Amino acid sequence: MKVLKFGGTSVANAHNIMKVVALLEKCKERKVVVISALKGVTDALNEAINKSQSHNDKYEIILKELYQKHCDVIVQVIPEKNQEAILEKVESCFRQIDNLLKGSFYLGELSPKKKDFILAFGEILSSRIVYEKLKSEKQKVAYWDAQELIVTNSNFGNAEVNFELTDYSIQYYFERCQADIIIAPGFIAKDQNGNITTLGRGGSDYTAAIIAAALDADQLEIWTDVSGMYTANPKIVKQAKPIDHILYREAMELSHFGAKVLYAPTIQPVLNKNIPVQIKNTFEPEAIGTLINNKKNDSINPVKGISHIGDITLITVEGSGLIGVYGVSKRLFGAIAKEKINIILITQASSEHSICIAVSENDSLKAKAAIDEEFKYEIKQQKIKPSLVENDQCIIAVVGENMKNHQGLSGKIFSTLGKNNINIRAIAQGASERNISSVIDKKDVKKALNCLHEKFFEGNIKQLNLFIAGVGNVGSKFIEQIQQQKRYLKDNLKINIRVIAVCNSKTMIFDQDGIDLNNWENLLKGGEMACIDSFLSKVEELNLRNSIFIDNTADNQIASVYQHFLKQNVAVVTCNKIACSSDYENYVQLKNLSLKYGAPFLFETNVGAGLPIINTLKNLIVSGDKVNKIQAVLSGSLNFIFNHFCADYSFHDIVKQAGNEGYTEPDPKIDLSGIDVMRKILILIRESGYQMEIDQIHNESFLPKEVLEAESINDFFKALEENEAHFKKLFLEASSKNCRLKYVAEFENGKAKVGLQLIEKEHPFYNLEGKDNIVLFHTDRYAEQPLLIKGAGAGAAVTASGIFADVIRIANI
Template identity: 45%
Template structure:
């Protein structure tokens, strides 16, 4: 035989209750079933709130009562077709409602709502629903669970009398009908004969008690989810159903917030080794979750993650606690005597402090009773007044595979640390099936996501990108992400989600990802963008695995880097300003990223997509020493001097460089050598030398007056240089030489300038907008290492940025 329990959502609507009917009747064809039902969805809460209205003298309790009556009547009218059966059911239901009305009236008149009265009131929810379901399923037999579920008063609580209950269950269901209908949750005090209950969620417990007493084949809990999930799917979109759990794992997940089943449900069936199946009433074909003694091993160290919001932490501390026997006994005894439950304990090895986790609603009472308990010690200074922290959340990772698996805790706290999540307290039992920790509640969503991702519970690794700047490079990057997203998802199990896009004027954000097909149009109607607004929105989202991608040349945007890194947002940038700024700022950015375990990537600052910075870092990391760097670092200037000739004037080559996207938006940055100086400073620093832009010797080829005034004036005046460049170009051609704007670093000394090179020089045949770098090192002295390729252009720069993003995902 089977025991099937259906929760409130399974009897909450016509659709769900008809699904219940179909499930039960299909099962009953194969074997006898006992069906335990909860009250109609939301009715228990309404019964309680109506009682509170009545005791407060609020006349509106009558309206609430009528709404409950109408709802049950409408349900009966809709689902019960047989006229005689419907009339008989109406008599039962109306009798129950008359009794309930009388109780509410008494509460209203005398303004008193005792525990006994409230227990009686809430019992009507299950008594009503079970009679409706019993009538719906023809041939079923209704049983009053108060006849066989018995409790006794103990420590101010109703506790199950297991021995008596088990005997009565066996007697009641012998012989066993084909379909038995039982109201869950409610019980009877054996000593007083008063109606009691097994606590919220007690219908699960009722079903487990019956299943254990009758040695059922299985206990099925039918609800509105497919089973236990690896995490809360409302928070983690990639959470999925867990196929199997052990009793211990299920208990741990339930105790820490997974509201799939009522925690006491597990013990009675665990003792009898009866499996529990969690099934979805609305998706009966789904496999669900099976809870049993032994489960198959998996390659994942944890089974799932659970959490409790509204956590408060109380720290009991004092030097007098060290080595004193009985302090913890006093803590837990006084809390238990006052009905306050503790779900987490963390104690310092020195014994001078113990931190306990309680629910937020219990905080004030817990602090008061603990201060009273230790009032003498507090008065003498031997102990401190209780320290209370609220606004917290508790997270637990659960799995029997954690037992004897090295590194789980290290991986957990390392993952949290890299994400900027501070752990306030933690606890791990000797059984090694649960590691629990407390974090600020504002970091709960982020904590759950990074753990789910880190422990491979997610099918995909996810990166959340904030793309700033949608000019030539930024727009190309978005195109590349859009084109490559599906390939990365399938081949590398990586999901790139662009959650923020900002232009110079507007910005838009979406935690679930922005549609890259329509973003440009939507951005026109988005929020106003300022660096401050952009920063605040990113920090407010507090999203996991986040990367800020800067495709601008903005000093203000570069100024956001330190704050973002301080808040554990990785940075990928094509913007040279930060890495070439004052050395102290550059070094602080690097150290912040290193300390926090996040990334600060700027490969495209030099050479667009060429692996120049990465190669220098690899050489240094392997123990080599960079002695000299000679480089053509401006694809723009190389393009200009390759295009320059007797038939193409200098001003035209500059216009072509701008039109083809090789130059900066303001070409004066290239012509002034500023761009090359920045790149040289960055390379010099990466080579291990301290360098500033002011230290670089500059030998420029355009007069300083051209860099003053507006951009329009620059374009107007530029043709005045054409004749001089034409004359010099003719002379250079006769000598078989070419111009190259060369950046040089020699043992830390830096310079930039226009050089003439002949055919024997590696720079002579450099074509188009290509860059070239010669690295002379202790290992590459006689024959310098050479890196050459496209050094400008939106496509290759965007590809370089994309490669940096992939390196953060370790792809």
């Protein structure tokens, strides 16, 4: 014999009820079927009650809609000749509800007893509809009124069951019933005075478990709209998956901490009788679902699921008056119990200086008042502080029976949260180690669930969420490379990259599920107006784990907001040199924020595009080496220009060509004036451990005054043409001495300079071709022969690959 329970979604409308009927026809065993109210009915009745108590006559509209909803279902499900009795039942029920709510409307109140009486009608009507449908098909069916079977106390709204009387009643009726199918309403019962009571939200599950335990059923089936219990809430964690098998106590923990697919008290009656519970999907009956029993399996993963409870308030009682005083805890919990407030979590410092409890946010004011009243004498004597209330909290629970046998599991949980800058306000762990619970800020719940799920259930695949600013030459190449390598990264490096946002100077787009990279350009054209403040706010609002902001621009305003990203635990990867070459104080602040908030700040492409210059320099410094001298050609664009400049071409044309091929900044004066090289050598100096500002670098400019003072890009190129003779003279001078022109940056003895130099054939810089960069580090370890790094130092593709490398570096941290 089986007991089956069908939830509100399973009987939400006529179509779904027909699915339930078909499922019952397939099940050949004798069965008791517990039915919830039609989807949304209990919530709507609660809303009507609240409106009536507030003297709001719109409760009448709600009742009319509910009445019509039930009538529509009846007309669609039950043959016309069988409709009269059930329609009369519906009319009678709503007449009673209307009479009670009219009184509530005028009086402004409704007793808990009358609320339960009203709320019971949802299950009464839905179960009657299913019963009449089966009866019309000449099924051997009976109807049990759960009010006559389940006996409770008079705690209206959440009544406690008298199992001795209830079990006897259920067994008595079952022995005398000859039907193959027995239909019963869930959620409702009666106290010993004959008053209707309810078993709490989710009480239909509980009703089914009570009946299953009383009858020693072979199995309890909970039919709902999902395929079992999930490793996490699938609405929040997209990668969550159904749990095939779980132990009773694990299921109890998960349901207690927010897994709404199962009402927490449901487990206890069937646990005592060792009756297996199967959670199934009404709309995917072929899916395996979740089996709950007491048989341990050999799962490698010690964690079975991650659950959470939102809208939690943390209340802390602290003071010297708690230390070594007998009965303090008893008084605290007694005061809470008097107000019938459920304590969800408890933690106490070993010093006994403080006790912390978590309660529902709805109970917070009542709880604080009760605690402060209980300890008013100690508060007056300043032995105990008034209770501290912290709202907008959430409890995250990591659950698994085998967690106690795995060392370091707590460390993994807390380090995972810490790396994502999720502050833990309180921790609770029982001696069984079946559940490790943490109280965190409610705004971090999505990030916490996702990063923990990623850690324990996603095969070590790390998801990176990218926010990209700038989609010009470098940015578009970067997106192209992501698209090309996405599958490889997931299969080989266990990295899953999602581009969440893209923006340029005009528009921006966001998609928290990931932007379609095959169509990002068209999507961006139709995006909202770009605004850096709005962009920041959106990133903060999404609050995604492993977030990385990518700056592919040369924009000063964007560089100025790095600190805001880092404070949100968003990593920053940039080829924009402005931030790291700004005031030394700002440079240090960004570094410190990166350390403080655990958000990497990487800028390898600031110097040498894709060359590993900065990372190599960092490794030298952290290993204890000291940089004494730097010599470098750091501008791929200037190297390209002077390598191609000759008697047959004008300097103007070569600069144009460099820009067209993507080797210069959008404003080429930044490159030719030496500012870009000054920024680069400054970054290397700072990364070497020296303090310096950009105005301390001597710039020996080779540009005539007219070129330097050009106010626009057009004026700049015009000035280049007008000063062609000056550039030809530079070229001829180098040729006459068998030298080549190179724009060189140097640092030695605390001094730095940049400028055009004549390089002889014997020098390492002489054969530097195309757009290549070269850096010589003279260090304590590399004293006789400097460490040399050489390669392509400009171009969209190599710069994009350098940014990509920084992103992968973050994934491996």
